Every structure is written in C-alpha cells, then in structure tokens.
Amino acid sequence: MLKPFLDPVLFAPTLGSMLMCLASSLVGVLVFVRKRSLLGETLSHAAYPGVIISLFVTALFFAYSEELIAIVVLVGALITSLLGLYAIDFLKRKFRIYDDAALTFILASFLGVGILFASHIQQSHALWYRQSLLFLYGQVATMREGHVVIYGVLALLVVLFVSICYHSLLSLNFDRIYSRSIGMRTKLLDMLTFWLLAFAIVIGIRSVGVILMSGMLIAPAIAAKALTHKLSKLLFLAALFGVLSAYLGNLITFALPLQFAVPTGPAIVLVATGFALLSLLFAPEEGLVNRFLRVAKFARERRMENILKLAWKKGQLISAREVIAHFPLNALYLKFFFQKMVRQGWLSKETKGVYRLTEDGVRRAERIVRLHRLWEVYLFDFLGVSSERVHGSACEMEHIITPELEDKLSLLLGDPKTDPHAQPIPSGDRL
Amino acid sequence: MNPYWGQSFFSFFPLFFYRMGLLLTGRLSLSELAPDELQIFALSLIGFSCAIVGTFLVVRKMTMLANSLSHTILVGIVIAFLVCQPFVGKEGGPLFLNLGSLLIASLFTALLTSFLTEGMVKVFKVQEDASIGLVFTSLFALGVILVTLFTRNAHIGAEIIMGNIDAVGFKDIKLLLWIFLANLLLLLLFGSRMVITSFDERFAKTVGISLALFHYLMMIQVAATSIGGFRAVGVVMILALFTAPILTARFFTNKIFPTIFLSGFISFIGALAAVASSRSLLSNFEMALSTSGLFVALLFLFFILTAMVKCIQFRRRKSHEYSLSCRLR
Numbered sequence: 001m002l003k004p005f006l007d008p009v010l011f012a013p014t015l016g017s018m019l020m021c022l023a024s025s026l027v028g029v030l031v032f033v034r035k036r037s038l039l040g041e042t043l044s045h046a047a048y049p050g051v052i053i054s055l056f057v058t059a060l061f062f063a064y065s066e067e068l069i070a071i072v073v074l075v076g077a078l079i080t081s082l083l084g085l086y087a088i089d090f091l092k093r094k095f096r097i098y099d100d101a102a103l104t105f106i107l108a109s110f111l112g113v114g115i116l117f118a119s120h121i122q123q124s125h126a127l128w129y130r131q132s133l134l135f136l137y138g139q140v141a142t143m144r145e146g147h148v149v150i151y152g153v154l155a156l157l158v159v160l161f162v163s164i165c166y167h168s169l170l171s172l173n174f175d176r177i178y179s180r181s182i183g184m185r186t187k188l189l190d191m192l193t194f195w196l197l198a199f200a201i202v203i204g205i206r207s208v209g210v211i212l213m214s215g216m217l218i219a220p221a222i223a224a225k226a227l228t229h230k231l232s233k234l235l236f237l238a239a240l241f242g243v244l245s246a247y248l249g250n251l252i253t254f255a256l257p258l259q260f261a262v263p264t265g266p267a268i269v270l271v272a273t274g275f276a277l278l279s280l281l282f283a284p285e286e287g288l289v290n291r292f293l294r295v296a297k298f299a300r301e302r303r304m305e306n307i308l309k310l311a312w313k314k315g316q317l318i319s320a321r322e323v324i325a326h327f328p329l330n331a332l333y334l335k336f337f338f339q340k341m342v343r344q345g346w347l348s349k350e351t352k353g354v355y356r357l358t359e360d361g362v363r364r365a366e367r368i369v370r371l372h373r374l375w376e377v378y379l380f381d382f383l384g385v386s387s388e389r390v391h392g393s394a395c396e397m398e399h400i401i402t403p404e405l406e407d408k409l410s411l412l413l414g415d416p417k418t419d420p421h422a423q424p425i426p427s428g429d430r431l
Numbered sequence: 432m433n434p435y436w437g438q439s440f441f442s443f444f445p446l447f448f449y450r451m452g453l454l455l456t457g458r459l460s461l462s463e464l465a466p467d468e469l470q471i472f473a474l475s476l477i478g479f480s481c482a483i484v485g486t487f488l489v490v491r492k493m494t495m496l497a498n499s500l501s502h503t504i505l506v507g508i509v510i511a512f513l514v515c516q517p518f519v520g521k522e523g524g525p526l527f528l529n530l531g532s533l534l535i536a537s538l539f540t541a542l543l544t545s546f547l548t549e550g551m552v553k554v555f556k557v558q559e560d561a562s563i564g565l566v567f568t569s570l571f572a573l574g575v576i577l578v579t580l581f582t583r584n585a586h587i588g589a590e591i592i593m594g595n596i597d598a599v600g601f602k603d604i605k606l607l608l609w610i611f612l613a614n615l616l617l618l619l620l621f622g623s624r625m626v627i628t629s630f631d632e633r634f635a636k637t638v639g640i641s642l643a644l645f646h647y648l649m650m651i652q653v654a655a656t657s658i659g660g661f662r663a664v665g666v667v668m669i670l671a672l673f674t675a676p677i678l679t680a681r682f683f684t685n686k687i688f689p690t691i692f693l694s695g696f697i698s699f700i701g702a703l704a705a706v707a708s709s710r711s712l713l714s715n716f717e718m719a720l721s722t723s724g725l726f727v728a729l730l731f732l733f734f735i736l737t738a739m740v741k742c743i744q745f746r747r748r749k750s751h752e753y754s755l756s757c758r759l760r
Binding site: 032035036037038040041045094095097098100101103104105107108109111112113114115116117118119120122123133136137211212214215217218219221222225260261262263265266267269270273276280286288 | 489492493494495497498502554555556557558560561563564565568569571572573575576579580589592593665667668669670671673674675678718719720721723724725726727728730731734738742
C-alpha cells in the first residue's frame with residue numbers, strides 16, 4: 001500500500017500526480033458551481049499548441065534539459081490556454097456564436113494547430129517531440145524530484161489562492177447580486193477564477209494529459225457534491241477525492257503485471273469516476289441507494305397507516321381478506337407485514353388471521369383519520385373544492401401532515417368537529 | 432512515382448484537376464491514382480458528410496453532444512472491433528472497421544452515450560454539463576486502456592488523436608463514400624423534417640413529426656461520421672470539421688441548405704490546400720507536416736480570415752452610414 005512512497009522510482013510520479021490532482025480538483029469545484037465544467041475541457045485542449053510551440057521555441061535557443069522543459073511548457077500552455085479563453089469570449093460577444101459551438105470550435109481548432117506544430121517538430125527536434133507526447137495522455141512515470149518541487153509549489157499557490165479568496169468566492173458564486181451590491185469586483189474575480197482554471201489545467205496535464213484533464217476537474221467535484229452542500233466541504237472533499245484517485249491510479253498501474261500495463265492517466269481518471277459513482281450511489285442523504293431506501297420506508301409507513309385506518313373504520317378488527325379487498329397486496333407479504341405490526345405494537349393477534357388494534361394502534365389510526373378529515377375541511381371550506389374531490393387528496397396528505405401543520409390547520413379552521421361528508425373528526429391526542 | 436512530387440503549391444491544383452479530368456474520361460484508372468488524390472477524396476468525403484451533419488448540429492445547439500460522442504466512439508470502436516474481429520479477420524490494420532462493424536459501433540456508441548448521460552442527469556440528478564463531461568472522459572479513459580491492452584501498439588494513442596491519413600486506402604474511401612451517401616440520402620429524405628424539428632419544436636409536434644426520432648437519428652449520424660473519419664483525422668479533429676466550415680459559412684448565409692453546400696465547398700478547398708501544401712512542403716522543403724493538422728489549421732484560418740473581412744466590412748458600413756446620416760442633417 002505504501003509502496004509508491006517508499007520506492008524511489010515511484011515516489012516522484014505518485015506524489016507529483018497527487019499534487020497536480022489536488023490543484024485541479026479544487027479549481028474544478030469552482031467551475032462546477034458555476035455550471036461551466038465543460039470550459040475546462042476546451043482550455044485543456046487549447047493548452048496543447050502552447051506545449052508544442054514552447055518546446056519548439058526553446059529548442060531553438062537552449063540545450064535539452066528536462067527541468068527547463070517542465071517550466072517552459074507550463075508557460076506556453078498557459079498562454080495558449082488563456083488565448084483560447086479570450087477567443088471563446090470574443091466569439092460569443094462579437095459574433096453571437098453560442099457557448100457550445102464556440103467551445104467545440106476552439107478546442108478542435110487549437111488542438112489541430114497543436115498537432116500541426118507537433119508534426120513539424122517530430123522531424124526537426126525529435127527528442128523534444130517525445131516530451132510533447134507526454135502531455136497528450138500524461139506520463140507520470142518519468143517524473144523526477146525536480147518536477148515534484150515545481151508542481152508542488154504551483155499546487156500550493158492554488159490552495160493559497162482558494163483559501164484566501166474563499167469568502168469572496170462563496171459570495172460571488174451563490175449570490176452575485178449581493179456581491180455586486182457590496183462593491184465586490186465581480187468581473188475581476190470571474191477573470192481570476194478562469195485564469196486559475198487555466199493555471200490548474202496547465203499544472204495537471206502532465207499527469208493525465210490534455211484530453212482527459214477535464215475528467216480530473218469534474219469527477220472529484222461530482223463525488224463531493226453528493227456528500228455536502230457547503231462550499232468549504234465541497235472543496236475539501238473534492239481535493240481529498242482527487243488526491244486519492246491519483247494515489248490509487250498510480251498504485252494500480254504499478255501493481256499490474258507487465259502484460260496488462262496501462263497508462264497511468266486514464267487509470268487515475270477511471271478511479272476518480274469510480275469514486276464519483278460510489279458517492280452518487282451511497283452518499284448518506286443524496287445517494288441513489290439511500291433515496292430508494294427512504295422512498296421504500298415511506299411506502300411501508302404509508303401502507304401501515306392505511307391498514308390501521310381501515311381497521312379503525314371496521315370496528316378495530318381486521319383480517320387479511322378485508323385488507324386485500326381494499327388494497328392490492330400480496331397475501332404472503334401481508335402475513336409478514338401483520339406480524340411486523342404486531343411486533344411494533346400497533347396490532348394484537350385476536351384469532352387466526354384476525355387482528356385487533358392495540359391502544360397505540362387506535363390512537364394512531366384516529367390521528368390519521370383526524371388529519372384526513374381536517375384536510376378535507378380545509379379543501380372544502382377554504383379552497384372551494386367539491387366534496388367528491390377532497391377524498392383523494394386527503395388520502396395522500398394524511399401521511400404527510402406534521403403536528404405543527406395540524407395545529408395550524410386546526411386553528412385556521414376553528415377546530416372543526418365534522419368533515420364535509422358529515423363524519424366526526426377525532427380529537428386526536430398525540431402519541 | 433508520385434506525379435505530385437516536387438510540384439509547387441500552386442502548380443498542384445492544375446495538375447490535380449487535369450488528372451481528375453483524365454479519371455472521369457476513363458483515361459486514368461482507379462488503381463493509378465496517387466496517394467495524394469486518395470487523401471483528397473477521403474478528406475473531401477469526410478468534409479461533405481460533416482457539412483451535412485454539422486450544420487444541423489450547430490443549428491440545434493448539439494455540438495456538445497458531438498463533442499461527447501467524438502470521445503466515446505473510441506469505446507464503441509474497440510468493442511465493435513472485438514466483437515466483429517473473430518468474424519471478419521484482421522483486415523486493413525489495427526482498428527479498421529468494415530461497414531457492418533461500423534454500423535454496430537455507431538449504434539452502440541450513440542445509445543451508450545445518450546443512455547449514460549441522461550441517466551446521470553435524471554437518475555443521479557447531476558447537473559447537465561458535469562454529466563456530459565464525466566461520461567465522455569470516463570468512457571474515453573476506458574477506451575484508451577482497452578486499446579492499449581488489445582492492440583499492444585505503443586503509438587496507437589497518438590494515432591487516435593491525430594489520425595493517420597497516410598494509411599488511408601481504397602477500403603477507407605469506399606467506407607467514407609457509403610457514409611456520405613447515407614448522410615446525403617437522409618438529408619434528401621428527411622431534410623425538411625430536420626429543419627422543422629430544429630427550429631420549431633411545437634409545430635413539429637402538432638404535425639406529428641417525432642422529435643425523439645430525429646434526435647437519435649442525428650446522434651447515430653454523428654457517431655457513424657466520426658467513426659468513419661477517425662482513421663483519417665483522428666477523434667478530436669473531426670469536431671473541427673463539424674464546426675469550423677459551418678461557422679465560416681454562416682457569415683455568408685443563414686439558410687440551411689446554402690450553409691450545407693458552402694460548408695462542403697469550404698471543406699473541399701481546405702482538403703485540396705492541405706494535401707497540396709503538405710506534399711509541396713515535403714518535396715520542396717523537406718518539411719513533413721501532418722496533413723490532417725494542416726487541414727484543421729487551414730479551416731481555422733478560413734474562419735479567421737472571413738471573420739476579419741466581415742468585421743472590416745461591418746465597420747466600413749457603419750462609418751458610411753454614419754457619414755450619410757451626418758450629411759442628411
């Protein structure tokens with residue numbers, strides 16, 4: 001498990017990619033909350049020609065040096081990435097080309113220009129060209145300590161910026177009008193956010209490459225979003241997921257036997273996607289699995305309350321046959337359901353197949369009936385709904401009305417004693 | 432012996448048209464065609480298909496979907512390749528698809544992408560832009576891993592992005608021709624309905640035109656065109672062919688069919704110029720540039736030039752109007 005850190009060859013790639021993914025996850029959250037995640041994809045593709053051109057220009061004047069390349073490439077990538085950013089804005093403003101078309105056009109064109117230049121230096125400066133390939137899909141394996149230092153410092157800058165500007169960013173992203181009203185320089189902060197995006201992308205493309213970079217912006221943000229609504233937690237969790245994905249991606253790639261060797265970049269992205277899916281499925285409140293469970297639980301409660309109501313109306317005795325006559329339920333399921341209600345204390349077994357309401361059961365049933373009839377009165381008296389229609393709505397609302405709402409209704413309606421069908425409303429004491 | 436070797440950029444064109452004339456009158460046989468000409472055919476056919484499909488993509492604001500599909504086709508190609516390979520054998524090199532596999536791949540890709548994206552939005556309740564991004568990057572990552580595992584070709588990664596126009600042969604051109612004809616047929620049959628569903632959904636519904644049908648048909652067309660073109664220009668640059676000529680053509684017209692024709696024409700000129708410059712640079716200056724890269728860069732250049740001309744025109748007209756209005760006072 002700790003092998004990547006202990007092994008001298010694997011140390012730099014793992015730590016390097018972890019730092020890069022830290023930066024990209026943080027900034028990814030910032031674009032995610034603006035609903036502009038796809039901008040990251042365009043900017044990362046737009047960074048590619050910068051990589052190539054900077055390599056080309058450097059090759060003309062300097063001798064081959066990997067550390068120099070690492071720095072120069074960052075500068076070049078940043079320049080073309082920002083150029084892409086302003087080009088998109090220009091196209092949208094001046095020619096009224098809509099967002100998606102501008103993004104797609106810029107990303108494909110810039111990449112094409114990049115590939116054009118790449119094909120040139122493939123012949124003229126082959127050694128430098130090999131360095132450029134690293135940025136297409138990323139290549140962490142050849143990273144060394146020098147790279148880690150560079151990327152570490154840059155990632156730290158990103159973290160610092162986000163921490164310092166946190167409150168402004170919070171205000172800007174969630175209540176723009178308020179921010180403007182207190183005099184915040186919103187346009188400046190917007191620009192800074194997008195510049196930061198370009199910066200983070202440029203840092204990250206060494207690890208996952210230009211094509212997959214947007215994955216490392218989006219996937220950690222999605223994973224974090226399912227777990228929290230607060231921006232501070234979003235940032236923290238996204239960073240955590242990003243770093244973990246980088247770590248596990250490296251671990252997996254190094255652990256695989258040689259015939260299954262896969263590039264690290266895609267592995268990191270797939271791990272990050274895995275985290276996102278797990279989070280979306282199993283997150284405590286918003287996870288899909290939990291949502292289904294909650295819905296199922298509510299359905300069970302509702303069914304139980306309906307049975308109690310039916311029993312109360314039929315003189316506190318109920319049998320399976322009577323229930324099935326009213327609600328479409330499976331007989332076997334009903335048998336277990338009755339047993340469960342007995343266990344919970346709402347029913348007691350009278351004779352075989354016949355159950356009696358307990359005291360608690362009676363009170364609960366009366367409460368449901370009270371809520372049902374109160375709601376009918378409300379609809380009939382206040383909203384003018386005809387008496388035939390009120391029953392359906394009340395059948396749904398009786399399970400949902402809270403005690404507070406019940407009090408308010410009772411107050412509003414003057415504590416009525418009969419419903420629109422002239423049936424008595426139980427006074428209903430609380431359980 | 433390549434007849435285009437040593438030609439300058441400008442002498443390329445007359446030679447090309449002369450040889451095309453020979454071809455049409457039967458004095459030049461298909462097997463005598465130079466690789467340059469094959470490349471021009473291939474790129475033009477891709478360009479024409481993309482003009483048809485791309486116009487509707489831009490108009491329907493579906494370019495992000497095309498973006499998504501262009502990445503996910505990698506998975507579709509790999510899976511179709513794995514499924515069909517036992518039946519057709521290895522022909523045409525790595526990841527070559529014949530017509531049958533192409534159809535399966537496009538269908539599979541289009542359905543998979545739309546299913547996953549809509550699933551993420553509706554079931555998992557993730558915002559739309561993030562869903563699109565997650566689906567296509569994860570599928571692309573998966574595709575890269577599968578490709579690396581199954582082809583054992585270290586350079587396949589670069590080929591996926593850049594394409595390998597030099598490996599284009601007759602089989603590819605036949606495939607591209609079929610794709611173009613299919614797109615053309617669909618345009619002729621359903622063109623008016625496509626226009627209606629693009630611009631006026633309510634009206635389409637009232638006359639009973641199925642919106643979903645044309646949406647999914649469009650997705651399959653995009654997938655098929657992208658897969659057809661990926662061998663020549665690579666996965667991402669096909670997007671340039673979907674957008675650049677159309678955006679350029681829109682400076683001149685805002686009607687659908689003229690846009691299609693004009694985009695096709697622009698692509699054709701771009702293809703000619705790309706191959707011509709590639710060949711002349713190679714033979715005269717010993718600069719080997721990627722033809723597909725040149726193609727995309729030229730289309731980009733066309734857009735920039737047209738935009739600049741339009742800007743200047745606009746400014747001149749504005750100042751002319753202004754000076755006129757001054758005089759009238």
